[in-house]
Amino acid sequence: MVKEKENSKFPPLVDGKSQYDLTSGKYLRVWQGPQHPGITGNMSLELTICGDEIIDCKTHVGYLHRGFEKLMERRKYIQCFPVVCRICVPEPDFNEYLFAACTEELAGIQIPERAEWIRTLNLEMARLTSFLMWIGGQAGSFGMGTIGQWTVTLRDYMLDLFEELTGGRIYHMYMLPGGVRADFPPGWINKLLDTLKTVEKTLDDVELAMMHNAVFKMRAKGLGIITPDMVDKYGITGPNARAAGVARDIRKDSPYLVYDKLDFEIVTGTKSDAYGRCEVRIKEMYQSIDLIRQIVEKMPKEGPFFTKLPNVLHWRIPAGHTYKRAECTRGEYGFYVQSDGSDKPRRTYVRGPSYTHAVALMEHLAIRTNIADTAGLMVSLHTYPPEIER
Amino acid sequence: MSLKDIIAPFSVWKRALEKPYTNRKPIETRPGADRYRGFxxxxxxxxxxxxxxxxxxxxxxxxxxxxxxxxxxxxxxxxxxxxxxxxxxxxxxxxxxxxxxxxxxxxxxxxxxxxxxxxxxIPGGESKPWDDRAEGYRRAEGYDLLEAERVEMPMLSFEESQKSFIEMVQGYSKEQAMEEADRCVACGICIATCPAHMDVPAYIEAIRNDDMGEGLKIVYNANPLPASCGRVCSHACEYVCAMKHKGEAISIRWLKRYIIDQIYLGDYKEILKSADESNGKKIAVIGSGPGGLSAAYYLRLLGYEITVFDANEKAGGMLRYGIPEYRLPYEQVDKDVEYIRQLGVTINQDLKIGVDRDFKSLYDEYDAIFFSTGLKDPYGLEIAGEDLPGVQSGLDILDEVTKGKTPDIGKSVVVVGGGNVAMDAARTSRRYGAEVTILYRRREVDMPADEEEIHESQGEGCKLVTQAIPLRVEKGDSTRLKLFFGMAEMVDQGEGQRPKPVLIEGSEEVIECDSVITAIGQEADYSFIPEEIGKNLVFNRGMVQINEFRQTGDSKIFAGGDIANRKRDAISAIADGHSAAKGIDIYLTNFKEK
Incomplete structure (x- = not known):
């Protein structure tokens, strides 16, 4: 926070709240979103500005509430499987994986080894695909639309791969309790490796055009600084925390699936501002590409990918509860599932990382930034509102 | 900030020379992937x-x-x-x-x-351009949400089974029954096919819930002889089971048996509904086979006073006297009969109507009569030598065994016929140590016996000769008899007709044996019905004509079971009994004598 100076145009803070008087004519309240292109998804910011600087920010969510957690209370476990992916549109796979993993743990099911490798491959592909979409937003919000066009095309190439593997481009509905739904189609792995080469090549171009761009540097450096002491206070996870030097990555800290068999290091930065977070994310994209290549090389080439389940139409899961988490592109994604022994989950709670990043943290970071930078700031936190409102 | 930061962004221009990513012909449709989940x-x-x-x-x-x-x-x-x-x-x-x-x-x-x-x-019902498309989503090999194979039933091995009358099918354990019950998709296709329309998915659900009391209630709603039916039902339900299209049908019959096996007869009273208070009306039931007992049970529940008349020493009809103990132990028939008796049904044994008691007197004394006397008179082979000692009917052999006698069959037996009675007679003969040959005049696929009966009879060492027509029986030299038979060829009879076996001239063969057991069907005996009442009944090819309520031409007389039903199995007789009970109730409640 900028230190209060005398003669500041900013109103005084009392108990952390800005004391401004709207009737003075000095301040203006504007809404950004929910349809503003600078807002990631359907949420809105209620900004109070003084000139072009923000003195207060309130976040509003609720435009996208579909009640998934409640819907699942009335659906059998297998019927929840097509529902969960819709919780997060750009990166649905983590929902599929975590719901399946929770169900499997509660039911005491061990999936085949190959299914674990395929799931890991799928999650890393999902991370890469999600990051490719994020670059589009990040570059676009600072006026570099060209880069966004490149990466959205790459994302489409990744979606082609998903389509061929799973039968769906956006909602893959591939990882279900018991394993995965199908094996790789013929020639798919080669196509995947070719696509990775294309992505890698373009990423090199992106790095050059974006990370070494004077305009981008000027605007992104120092924007929305997250200090290491804020990390626990705000519940910050993922690249937002790692850019601040906090080496936290669930894939390393409590490895799930086959991450303990893969060779990688946690990517960290030294300063978590919009630029620093960007750097970490781009490094993580290269990391994902490397992990996918490792998986393809190390995974068993043959074997079952699905384990027999009890009849899913009347599958009852023993009473119990569990929390499973995984490292998605935005941080810790978690599913809490409670079973009362019936054929439907009694309670499902979804922890989306965007909840902490897009609401309280955004309100804090937005203050005293320029209104033109709000969009860039918000994208740099990489939030997806659908998972805020489950 | 460095000079590089100023120059680097211009690197985007180099891509201007590259081939564009975008489709140059956006109007062209892009087909979905091979696995795409489309219409x-x-x-x-x-x-x-x-x-x-x-x-x-x-x-x-x-x-x-x-x-x-x-x-x-x-x-x-x-x-x-x-x-x-x-x-x-x-x-x-x-x-x-x-x-x-x-x-x-x-x-x-x-x-x-x-x-x-x-x-x-309706996909497939309304023509769409993609109906014949080969590409699209199909369930992948190696991934399945349903279990195609049934839980294997523990059975005696053929080596053991052919030595004794111990029940061959040993029954599911709790884990096995629950696993098998879990396979059911509860579609209910079986309900429509079951002659008694038993609510199969509901009692299978009761097994999944481990609620045997509920299961027993559901079973008794449509079938008061479940201990017997759970063993020997012809299980038409299993032939139509949705899971049969995927692999093996649900073991519906064994699951029903599992429920009954878990509950002691003494506990039935607490679980099942008791009979209504007596309404003072009396019904006579002739024959204590499945049809008669079923009618007696449901009528008794409605408050009627029921008297069953039966010619045999014990109740159960063909269930007891026609089915060997290794398939249906007598104590299981007893269990079913005993509960019906406990409900207040009077069963008079060893009392043959027409001999010990006059049909007319029943007609006058009772408000309605239900008769289900079954088919008892075996058809003869109509060949020379049929009256020689050693030629006997399959039903007689089974009857004797039930009564505790050792049948006089000798060391080698030829059974003529391809139905369940033939199989029972053959397998019973095996248990008395005889070498058994089964002769059947058509092909194996035409045999009316249950598939598993054919399989098990062969497993126990019965030799099957198909397309064989008996010609004559003569006295044997080293053995008691010699059976001469000719081979048949199947002659096509046109569409919708089954091919007819026609003797191949000069193809005579001979088997030496001690006994020839005939099991080529049987017919009803209506001699107990006096002329004056019988004239009101309509008979068609040996069967009594009945309406949907099993009412005959005489409004006071109802009939069911093998004498009125071409399916000729226990469950159809049970269904007849149930329908007749409804019919009698409607008749006695709504129609007054003029």
Missing amino acids: HQNAIDQCIGCGTCEEICQNNAIDLVPLEGKTSSHGDSGLRPKIDYGRCCWCALCVDICPTGSLGMSNEYIWITTDPEDFRF
């Missing part, structure tokens, strides 16, 4: 309308509706899935779970129409 396809003749797709759909997007040109039949509800694409989420769980494998998805995803109603249609 549904349904092989309409393969589909049985079981509704499992509807059951799993989490959006209620699927509705089973009648389709023009499709009528319901055994094993087909006549309904087909109609999909509402305003609700469908394209998850394809319906495709994964479809037991017949008829449902699939094409890779078509573009379809433009201005009428929103068009997006609700």
Whole structure:
């Protein structure tokens, strides 16, 4: 926070709240979103500005509430499987994986080894695909639309791969309790490796055009600084925390699936501002590409990918509860599932990382930034509102 | 900030020379991937309308509706899935779970129409451009939501079984029964086919819930002889089971037996409903086979006073005297009969109507009569030497064994016939140490006996000779008899007719044996019905004509079982008894004598 100076145009803070008087004519309240292109998804910011600087920010969510957690209370476990992916549109796979993993743990099911490798491959592909979409937003919000066009095309190439593997481009509905739904189609792995080469090549171009761009540097450096002491206070996870030097990555800290068999290091930065977070994310994209290549090389080439389940139409899961988490592109994604022994989950709670990043943290970071930078700031936190409102 | 930061962004220009990513012809449609989950396809003749797709759909997007040109039949509800694409989420769980494998998805995803109603249609029933598309989502090999194979039933080995009358099928344990019950998709296709319309999915659910009391109640709602039926029912339900399209049918019969085996007879009273208070009306039931006992049970529940008259020493009819103990132990028949007796039904044994008691007196004394006397008189072979000692009927052998006598069959036996009685007689003979040959005049596929009976009889060492027609019996040299038979060829009789066996001239062969057991069918004996009453009844090819309430030409007389029902099995007789009970109740409640 900028230190209060005398003669500041900013109103005084009392108990952390800005004391401004709207009737003075000095301040203006504007809404950004929910349809503003600078807002990631359907949420809105209620900004109070003084000139072009923000003195207060309130976040509003609720435009996208579909009640998934409640819907699942009335659906059998297998019927929840097509529902969960819709919780997060750009990166649905983590929902599929975590719901399946929770169900499997509660039911005491061990999936085949190959299914674990395929799931890991799928999650890393999902991370890469999600990051490719994020670059589009990040570059676009600072006026570099060209880069966004490149990466959205790459994302489409990744979606082609998903389509061929799973039968769906956006909602893959591939990882279900018991394993995965199908094996790789013929020639798919080669196509995947070719696509990775294309992505890698373009990423090199992106790095050059974006990370070494004077305009981008000027605007992104120092924007929305997250200090290491804020990390626990705000519940910050993922690249937002790692850019601040906090080496936290669930894939390393409590490895799930086959991450303990893969060779990688946690990517960290030294300063978590919009630029620093960007750097970490781009490094993580290269990391994902490397992990996918490792998986393809190390995974068993043959074997079952699905384990027999009890009849899913009347599958009852023993009473119990569990929390499973995984490292998605935005941080810790978690599913809490409670079973009362019936054929439907009694309670499902979804922890989306965007909840902490897009609401309280955004309100804090937005203050005293320029209104033109709000969009860039918000994208740099990489939030997806659908998972805020489950 | 460095000079590089100023120059580097211009690197984007180098891409201006590259081939564009975008499609140059955006109008051209891009086909979905081979596995794409697009609009549904349904092989309409393969589909049985079981509704499992509807059951799993989490959006209620699927509705089973009648389709023009499709009528319901055994094993087909006549309904087909109609999909509402305003609700469908394209998850394809319906495709994964479809037991017949008829449902699939094409890779078509573009379809433009201005009428929103068009997006609700019956795939396969309403012609669409993607109906024959080979590409699209199908359930992958190695992934299945249903279990195609049934839980194996513990059985005695053939080596052991042919030495004793111990029950061959040993029954499921709790774990096995629950596992088997879990396979059921609860579609209910079986209910329509079961002659007694037993609520099979409901009692299978009771097994899954480990609620045997509930299971017993559901079973008794439609079948008061479940201990017997759980062992020897002809299980028409299993032939139409949706899971049979995928692999093996649910073991419906064994699951019913499992419920009954878990509950002591002494506990039945607490679980099942008791009889209504007596309404003072009296019904006579002639014959204590499944038909008679079923009518007696349901009428007794309604408060009628029931007297059963039976010619044998013990009740049960063919269940006891026609089925060997290794298939249906007598104590199981006792269990069924005993509960009906406990309910207040009087059963008079060793009392033959027409001999010990006059039919007319029953007719005058009782408010209504139900008779289900069965088929007792075996058909003869109509060949020379049939009256030689050693030629006997299969039913007589089975009857003797039940009565505790050792049948005089010798060391080698030829059984003539291909039905269940023939199999029972053959396998019983095996248990008395005889070498057994079964002669049947048609092919094995034409045999009316249950598949497993044929399989087990062969497993126990009975030799099967098909397309063999007995010609004459003569006295043997080293053995008691010699049976001469000729081989037959099957002559096509045109569409819809089964091929007829015709003797191949000069193909005579001979078997030396001690006994020839005939089991080629049997007929009813109506001699106990006096002329003055009998003239009101209508007979057709040896069977009593009845209406849907099993009422005969004489409004006071009802009939059922083998004498009135071409299916000639226990469950059909039980269904007849149940329907007759309803019919008698309606008749006695609504119609007064003029």
